[in-house]
Amino acid sequence: MNVIGVPARVNSVMSRSSPAARDAADARPPSAERSSLRQSSLREANLGLVTRTVLAAREPPTRAGVAAATRMTRATAARLVDELVAGGVLDERDPPPVTGRGRPARPLAGGRRIAALGLQVNVTFLAGRVLTLGGEVLAEHTEPGDLRDSDPAAVLARLDALAARLLDRVPGDVRVIGSGLALPGIVAAGSGDLLVAPNLGWSGIRPADHLRRASRAGLPLRVGNEADLAARAAAEVAPGRPGPVLDFIYLSGDVGLGGAAVLDGTVLTGRHGRAGEIGHVCVDPGGPPCRCGSTGCLEQYAGQAALLTAAGLPGDRPLTELTAAVRAADPAARRAIDRAAWALGVALAGAVNILDIPTVLLGGHLAELADLLVPPLREHLNRRVLSARWAAPEVHAPAGTAAPAATGAALVQLADVVDDPARWLPGEK
Template structure:
C-alpha cells in the first residue's frame, strides 16, 4: 500500500509540474503576443524582456514559438541615424490566422476577413431585401459569401480561425435569435440551421467555430478597437432600418443580465406615437430609422440599401434640400431624446454615430447635441461629445472578425496547439 501510494504521489507531482510548466508557457505566450500587438513602435526582443520582466532567454524562446506558429514575424526596423546596429523588431504576422466577420441585416449580407494586425483583407457585401426571405434561405446565401471569403483568405495566405455572425436582434448565449423584428425572425436557431453547411473555418482549441452576436454590440467592439487611443466608455448607435446601440464601459462591452442590452431603437420617444414592428408605439426607430427618415425627406418607397440611402440623403442635404434637412433635424432630435436618457443613466461622455448615421453625422450631430445639452443633468460641467464612427457601416462585420483574432491574441496557445 505504501509503495502504491508513493508511486502515485510521484506521478501526481510530475503531472502537477507538467501542468504548471504548461500554464507558465501559456501565460508567457499571451504576455509576449499582447505586448507585440499593443506596441507602437514595434518592439524588439530586448524591449519586450525589459517591459515584461521576463528573461531574454524566455522571451527568445517564446518569440521563436510565435514565429513558427505564424503569429509573429521579425523584420528590420526603419533606418536611423546614430551608432550601433538597431535590433530587429517584431510584428504581428500578415500570413497567419484571420477572423471572419459575417453580417445579416434587413437589406444586405456581408463578409469581412480581418488579419491578426486588424487589417481588412477581403470584403463582400450582397444587397438584397431579406424581409420576405426565410431564415434558412438567408443563411444559405450567407454561407455562399463565407465560402468565397475563405477562398480569398487562402489566396492571401491566411487561415480562418473562427467566424462571428452579426444579427440585428436579441441573441442568447447559445446563438438562438429570440427576436429580430425588422427581419421578421422569432426563435431562429442559427447554429442548427448552419450545421447543415460545411465549415469555413479551421478548428482551433478554445475558439468556437461560430459565434452569433447582436450587430450593435459588435459594431461597438469594432469602434473600440479601431480607436485604441479613444474613450474607454461610450455609446455606439447604429442607424439602419432598425436602430441598435452598443454600450462600452471601461473598455468592456456591457451586455446586460441576459445579453440583450442596447435595444435603443425601441425606447419610446412619443408614448402614443407611431406603431412599431416590435408591437409597441412611438419607438425611436419609427422616427429616426432609415425608412422614417427617407419618408420624411420625400423618398418613401425608394427601397434603397442602407449605404445608398445614406449617400442619397447626404447629397440632398449638402445641396440644401429643405425636406431632407428637416427630416435629418427631426431624426436627430428624436435620437437625442433617447440618447440623453442613456447618458443620464450610465454617465457616458461620448456618443458615436455609426452605421448609416456615420455619413449623416454632419447634420445629425447638432440636434443630437442640443438635446443632450438640454436634457443631460451634468452637461453644464461635462459636455457630451458626439462624433461619427471610424468604421461606419462596416463596424459590425469588422468588429465580429476582430473578436476572433483578439481571442487568438489573448490565448495564442490554442492556435499553436491546433491540428495541422
C-alpha cells in the same frame, strides 16, 4: 504499527480516512510534477503577456522592447517570441534601413497566418471579411439587397456561399480558426439562436444550421448582435489593440437602429446578452407603431427608412437625396432631421444619465448624416443630460470601414488567440 517513514499521527489519520480520500491522496502529483505544472502555467501566462504586449503596441516593438515592457530578461522574452513566431501568432517584419554597424532588430506584429471570418446580415446588405491576427483584411465582400421580410433560409444560404468564396481566397498557409456572425436582432447568448430580428421579419432561427460552409472542419461559429459587434470594432481597432475611445455609447444605423454601451473597452451585453436595444426605447408613447409591437420607438424617428419617409422621399432612396434636400432648404427634409435629432436626444440623454458615459459614437446611416444631425443633437443632450455642466456630452462619427460588425465578429474569434496563445502553438492541446 507505523508505516515506515511516516509519523504515527499522520499514519493514524490515513488509516481512518475513506477509500475515496486515500485515492485522492495517492493521485496527488509528486513535487516534481507539481513543479512542472507550475512552470507550464507560468510559460502559458508569459506567452499571453508577450502576445498582448506586441498586439497592443502602437508601434511594432522589437524583442528588446518586449523585454523592457514586460520586465522579462532579454533571453526569456526572446525565447517566448521565437515560439510565438514559429507558431504563427506573431510575425517578424523587415527592419528599418540602418547605416551603422550591427544587425538591426526586427519589429514584431500580430501574425498573418492566423485569421477569422466575420459575417454580417443587415436589412440592406450581406457582408463578409477575413481578418488576420495582425489586423490585415485578406478578403472581403459586400452584397447589397433589400432583406425586409425575407426568407431566412434563402438569405443564409446566400451568406454561406459568400463565406465559401471568401475562404477560397485565403492563402493556403493561413489557418482560419473560426467564424462569427452579426445579426440585427436579439441573439440567445448561450445557443447563438436568433430570437427575433424585427426589421428582417425573422424569429426562432438557428443560423448554424444554415452556414455549414462558413466554418471549416467543424470550426466554431459564434453569433452575436450586430450593434454589439460593431461597437467591438470601434473599441478595438485591431486584434488586441484598444481604440482611441474606451468608454462610449455606440449607435448602429440602418433601416432600424441598434446600440451598445462600452465601458473600458468592453461591450456591456447584460445578463442575457440583450442589452443595448436603444432603437426600441420609446421616445413618445403616442408615436407611430413599430415592427417590434410597441409605439413611438426611436427608430421610427431616426431609422433610415423613417428619416427618408418623413422627408417625403421613398424609404429605399440613397441618403444623398435627403442631404441634398436639406441643403436646398426643403422644409420637410429639415423637419425630418430636426425630429430625428430630438428623438435621439431624448433616448441618448436617458442612457447617459443612467450609465454616466457621455461620449456617443454614430455608425451606419447616422454617421453619413453626422454633419446635419450632430449640431442639433448636441443641443438636446446639453439640455437634457444632468451632468452636462461638468462633462459635456460628446458626439462623434468616426471614420471606419463598411460593415463594421463583420470586423467585430472576426475580432471575437481572434480574442481566443490573444487571451491564450499557447493553445494555438504546434504540439499544444
